[in-house]
Amino acid sequence: MAVADKELIGKTLKDKNIELEVREKFYNGEEISKEELKTLLREYGNINLVGNKAVGVAIEEKLASEKQVMKIDGIKHVQIMMV
Numbered sequence: 641m642a643v644a645d646k647e648l649i650g651k652t653l654k655d656k657n658i659e660l661e662v663r664e665k666f667y668n669g670e671e672i673s674k675e676e677l678k679t680l681l682r683e684y685g686n687i688n689l690v691g692n693k694a695v696g697v698a699i700e701e702k703l704a705s706e707k708q709v710m711k712i713d714g715i716k717h718v719q720i721m722m723v
Contacts, residue, residue, distance in 0.1 A: 641684040642667055643677065645691025653690075653713040660712050662690055687720040 644667040653660045667690070672680070677697050681687060687703075689695045695716035698704040704718045711717070 641680060641686070642688040643672075643680075643690070643694045645693045646671060648691050648715065653715050653717075655712045655714075658710075658712050660690065660717060681720075685722040687722075689720070690715065690717050692716050 644662050648662045649668050650664050651662050653662065674693075674697055677694065678701055681698060681701055681703055687698070689698055689704075692715060695704065695709055695718050698718060698720065699706065699709075704720055708720075709716050709718045
């Protein structure tokens with residue numbers, strides 16, 4: 641599952657040697673609420689999150705920690721693999 645904060649779609653985040661394109665083709669889809677995201681996070685085994693809001697939900701739900709989070713251009717990004 642891939643989720644990005646809607647205001648980031650179409651932007652490119654750059655920081656030092658890292659560049660992340662938040663491509664519309666990959667991330668754009670159905671807009672969901674915070675509560676819907678909480679539910680979906682528990683249903684998927686491979687999760688890619690970009691944005692302070694989306695990543696914040698994963699941290700709130702204890703599916704990720706701040707230690708796992710990467711910041712690119714001040715924006716949080718995390719990938720979660722459930723085993």
